[in-house]
Amino acid sequence: MRYLVIILFTTSIYSLDYDMDGVPDDIDVCNYTPFFDRVGSNGCSVDRLTLPNDKDSNSIDIVLGYNISHNDESPEKEDIYSSSILLNYYSNSWIYGIKVGFLDKEDKNSADDTTINIKKIIQLNQDFRFTIGMFIDIPTNNFDGNRVDYGISEAINYYFSEDMSIFAGGQYTIVNDVNNMENIHNQFNSYIGIGYFVSKKIYINFYYENDRSKFYIKHRINTINSGLFYQFNKDWFASLKYIQEIFDEDLHNNIDFQIGYTFW
Amino acid sequence: MKKFILWIFLISSLYSNIDEEIDKIQKAPIKDRYKLMNILKEKIVKMKEEERLKSISKLKLVTQGKMIKHKDDKKRIQIDTILDNRIKSTLKED
Numbered sequence: 001m002r003y004l005v006i007i008l009f010t011t012s013i014y015s016l017d018y019d020m021d022g023v024p025d026d027i028d029v030c031n032y033t034p035f036f037d038r039v040g041s042n043g044c045s046v047d048r049l050t051l052p053n054d055k056d057s058n059s060i061d062i063v064l065g066y067n068i069s070h071n072d073e074s075p076e077k078e079d080i081y082s083s084s085i086l087l088n089y090y091s092n093s094w095i096y097g098i099k100v101g102f103l104d105k106e107d108k109n110s111a112d113d114t115t116i117n118i119k120k121i122i123q124l125n126q127d128f129r130f131t132i133g134m135f136i137d138i139p140t141n142n143f144d145g146n147r148v149d150y151g152i153s154e155a156i157n158y159y160f161s162e163d164m165s166i167f168a169g170g171q172y173t174i175v176n177d178v179n180n181m182e183n184i185h186n187q188f189n190s191y192i193g194i195g196y197f198v199s200k201k202i203y204i205n206f207y208y209e210n211d212r213s214k215f216y217i218k219h220r221i222n223t224i225n226s227g228l229f230y231q232f233n234k235d236w237f238a239s240l241k242y243i244q245e246i247f248d249e250d251l252h253n254n255i256d257f258q259i260g261y262t263f264w
Numbered sequence: 265m266k267k268f269i270l271w272i273f274l275i276s277s278l279y280s281n282i283d284e285e286i287d288k289i290q291k292a293p294i295k296d297r298y299k300l301m302n303i304l305k306e307k308i309v310k311m312k313e314e315e316r317l318k319s320i321s322k323l324k325l326v327t328q329g330k331m332i333k334h335k336d337d338k339k340r341i342q343i344d345t346i347l348d349n350r351i352k353s354t355l356k357e358d
Contacts, residue, residue, distance in 0.1 A: 021301055022299070022300060023294075023298050036305060041295065050309070059342075090342065095341070097345070131344075157344060167344070169348075205347060229343045229347060231339075262342070
């Protein structure tokens with residue numbers, strides 16, 4: 001307690017230094033210098049120190065997913081099963097991902113569309129992150145009129161405490177598919193939610209999502225989503241995601257399980 | 265004279281513990297603090313991980329008046345990427 005009082009007293013006397021470079025914030029030209037950068041008198045980086053056993057900031061993970069979707073609207077009320085393989089490459093502030101999938105629908109197996117995406121992470125400060133990305137859906141599913149779709153995505157994550165965050169985002173897809181029976185337009189979805197680290201190994205989130213279908217005649221789809229992430233050890237992790245449609249007579253729901261491995 | 269005082273700080277910092285070093289940095293003239301901080305960073309880099317985290321935590325308590333957040337941005341980004349994996353096909357298009 002005495003130590004804390006001394007610390008708080010000391011802090012109140014001396015100017016705050018957000019990036020801990022020795023240059024007080026009021027005269028620091030570069031306020032968000034990474035801690036292991038050595039700085040000059042103006043507070044800006046001169047060079048960077050490397051930790052002895054510091055790993056490269058690049059990493060790769062592979063994620064295998066299995067998905068069950070239920071739709072009350074379909075005549076047979078049949079569940080649809082799908083599986084996917086997702087590969088993510090993280091390179092500093094960039095993320096490159098590719099996802100291939102397989103559908104098992106009405107006893108017919110087929111490939112799902114293949115998605116390739118690139119995301120750029122912009123860390124605005126220690127607690128606030130902005131992510132912008134672009135993606136392309138390659139028409140590997142064999143339905144008639146399937147074309148290349150592409151779009152952009154954005155997301156913000158704000159950690160208002162060590163364990164808790166709020167996030168929001170959206171995705172706009174330019175749909176080029178052709179359908180003779182129904183008119184098709186571009187797809188747009190947006191979401192907002194809250195995430196919480198229950199422990200270092202467990203993370204949960206809840207969010208609301210609103211989605212405009214690519215079909216003109218369809219109403220907007222509102223869903224409540226929940227996600228769980230569990231870190232088994234340094235390399236292995238799993239996630240479980242449940243989606244429940246709301247405000248509709250014929251409800252859809254979807255459960256998605258993923259298991260992943262981080263290579264480095 | 266000022267250079268001499270700075271040299272005293274620099275040499276003594278090699279043999280002092282983290283609390284003393286933080287205290288010295290805080291008491292040093294503003295224009296010299298960044299040099300001492302650069303030296304402290306060099307020492308922190310060479311520490312073992314646990315010791316390093318404790319040192320940074322103490323430093324943050326002094327310089328920012330709050331405890332350091334032991335967060336792993338890399339892990340957070342990975343989790344957000346995994347859970348943000350949109351389920352686009354079956355739920356939304358049938």
